[in-house]
Amino acid sequence: MENTLSRPVRGVVFCALLLTAISIIYPIAFIFLTASRPEMDYMKNPFGWPGEFTFDNFVTVWNGYGVGKAFLNSLVTVSIATVVMLSLAVLAAYGIAKYDVPFSRLITGTFVSVMLLPAQVLVIPLYLLLSKVNLVGELPGLGAVFVATSMPFSVFFLITTFRSVPTEVMEAAKLDGAGFLRTLVSVVLPMGTSGVATVGLLGFLAMWNELLFSFILIPDDSKRMLTAALASIGSRYEIDQTLVASGLLISASVPIILLFFASRYIMKGLTAGYSR
Amino acid sequence: MVYPACYAFYLSFTRTKGLSTRWIWFENYTRLAADPVVHQVFLNNVKFLVSVPMVIAVALVTAVLLFEKIRGWRFFRVVFFIPNVLSAAVIGLLFRTVFGYNGLVNGLLGTFGAEPVEFLTKGKWAMGIIILALVWSGFGYQTLLLLSGLTAIPTAIYEAAILDGATWWQRLWRITLPNIRQTLGFVFIINVIYTFTALFGFVFVITAGGPGYDTTTIDYLVYLRAFSGSQMGSGAALAVVLFVIVGILTLIQARVFGLNGKDAV
Numbered sequence: 001m002e003n004t005l006s007r008p009v010r011g012v013v014f015c016a017l018l019l020t021a022i023s024i025i026y027p028i029a030f031i032f033l034t035a036s037r038p039e040m041d042y043m044k045n046p047f048g049w050p051g052e053f054t055f056d057n058f059v060t061v062w063n064g065y066g067v068g069k070a071f072l073n074s075l076v077t078v079s080i081a082t083v084v085m086l087s088l089a090v091l092a093a094y095g096i097a098k099y100d101v102p103f104s105r106l107i108t109g110t111f112v113s114v115m116l117l118p119a120q121v122l123v124i125p126l127y128l129l130l131s132k133v134n135l136v137g138e139l140p141g142l143g144a145v146f147v148a149t150s151m152p153f154s155v156f157f158l159i160t161t162f163r164s165v166p167t168e169v170m171e172a173a174k175l176d177g178a179g180f181l182r183t184l185v186s187v188v189l190p191m192g193t194s195g196v197a198t199v200g201l202l203g204f205l206a207m208w209n210e211l212l213f214s215f216i217l218i219p220d221d222s223k224r225m226l227t228a229a230l231a232s233i234g235s236r237y238e239i240d241q242t243l244v245a246s247g248l249l250i251s252a253s254v255p256i257i258l259l260f261f262a263s264r265y266i267m268k269g270l271t272a273g274y275s276r
Numbered sequence: 277m278v279y280p281a282c283y284a285f286y287l288s289f290t291r292t293k294g295l296s297t298r299w300i301w302f303e304n305y306t307r308l309a310a311d312p313v314v315h316q317v318f319l320n321n322v323k324f325l326v327s328v329p330m331v332i333a334v335a336l337v338t339a340v341l342l343f344e345k346i347r348g349w350r351f352f353r354v355v356f357f358i359p360n361v362l363s364a365a366v367i368g369l370l371f372r373t374v375f376g377y378n379g380l381v382n383g384l385l386g387t388f389g390a391e392p393v394e395f396l397t398k399g400k401w402a403m404g405i406i407i408l409a410l411v412w413s414g415f416g417y418q419t420l421l422l423l424s425g426l427t428a429i430p431t432a433i434y435e436a437a438i439l440d441g442a443t444w445w446q447r448l449w450r451i452t453l454p455n456i457r458q459t460l461g462f463v464f465i466i467n468v469i470y471t472f473t474a475l476f477g478f479v480f481v482i483t484a485g486g487p488g489y490d491t492t493t494i495d496y497l498v499y500l501r502a503f504s505g506s507q508m509g510s511g512a513a514l515a516v517v518l519f520v521i522v523g524i525l526t527l528i529q530a531r532v533f534g535l536n537g538k539d540a541v
Binding site for chain 2: 013017021023024027116118121123125127128129211215230231244245252256258260266
């Protein structure tokens with residue numbers, strides 16, 4: 001491989017990349033260390049290795065600052081919304097990809113164009129609409145908004161996935177007496193598992209991290225989602241650094257764990273958005 | 277989704293007081309056009325565009341280097357991607373902690389004997405910090421996009437170039453970069469769109485638009501007007517303006533790069 005970069009150059013490049021990686025890992029590690037030491041210990045020497053480790057900060061923010069409740073709110077709402085979104089998106093995409101649905105072009109076109117609507121445009125009318133049906137401040141209302149906003153990309157992505165399932169296989173299933181749903185569940189879904197997993201993961205992450213809707217549509221502190229709770233902790237109180245750090249870690253843990261276990265699916269989905 | 281969008285459009289021509297809604301034609305828009313705060317905020321958005329070339333530069337360098345299959349490139353790719361899966365709330369709070377008066381950076385400056393800097397309460401610094409947060413959190417995804425552009429270049433071209441004795445730099449300038457022109461253009465446009473629509477989280481958490489309106493962006497002003505100041509109509513009008521900007525950018529993208537809805541069907 002003499003035609004690529006020479007060895008010393010590769011060494012330099014490696015170091016540069018390593019430095020960049022450190023700029024990402026170091027703050028996270030710092031937060032991790034900060035979160036797991038007592039406030040007094042942090043004040044003595046914030047940058048040193050902790051004198052003692054403790055789990056108290058996590059317990060304090062979890063119980064005392066509503067982070068625990070917010071975590072559960074987020075987990076339940078986002079999980080349910082993801083499942084609902086997936087089932088609707090799978091049905092819609094399967095129908096459009098494999099059957100002659102009237103106006104399917106129009107429907108797909110609408111999906112693609114609403115993907116471009118910025119959330120800021122939607123948040124005002126959605127707020128007013130939800131307040132008409134008394135769903136402002138209610139988690140199901142937010143969940144419904146999440147489902148609606150994550151549908152377009154999911155349907156769009158799944159259409160491509162299901163297109164690649166050969167029609168012959170479906171016809172074979174039909175000959176064997178399988179109906180619409182049967183074909184979908186036993187033939188098409190197993191063949192499109194990775195696509196469905198990608199869409200589910202991306203949807204979950206996007207909802208988990210969403211801030212605008214979850215902040216504005218849930219004005220009530222006791223029903224806050226995790227990101228919104230975190231944002232208001234950070235901006236409202238000047239609390240101990242160790243507590244802020246624990247809150248950060250609790251909220252970041254879910255996405256980071258997902259990334260390390262499923263980076264392949266997540267990255268695939270995100271680059272697919274580009275090929276459109 | 278279409279209905280709320282139309283509803284927002286309708287709202288932008290009204291003024292809401294309590295429960296009554298009054299049709300006021302273009303008054304919201306003419307007021308916005310005459311509002312010095314709006315001017316300042318638009319200018320802020322333009323300033324935030326500085327982040328676009330920065331993100332692309334960093335992403336391009338990392339993508340080209342990762343493409344060389346440097347040792348551990350898979351590991352780097354995942355690590356660079358971490359900030360992308362974190363919420364703007366988390367990243368914003370992280371930056372607030374790191375750049376706070378008693379934060380990590382001032383601590384490091386202190387060990388060199390420098391005075392602590394009030395990063396977040398001085399307008400210029402605060403904007404710099406938000407831009408940094410944007411670059412830090414965004415370049416991993418852009419790297420990924422560029423990488424997928426790079427892998428699409430046929431290897432035969434490279435082999436031919438190597439036979440002709442082209443050096444690595446020549447190949448970079450003559451082959452690699454021209455071939456990912458499209459990807460670069462796409463990345464450019466989506467980043468411009470991001471600076472108009474995706475700053476809310478960072479601004480909200482890091483500076484809350486302050487000091488004054490120094491770091492307020494259009495999307496944050498929509499929130500301020502509609503929900504803090506309860507001027508729904510004014511907020512909606514601003515949101516429509518924002519939508520028009522994004523729409524124009526998207527059309528340019530579709531025109532220039534031949535990407536549009538029809539390709540999808």
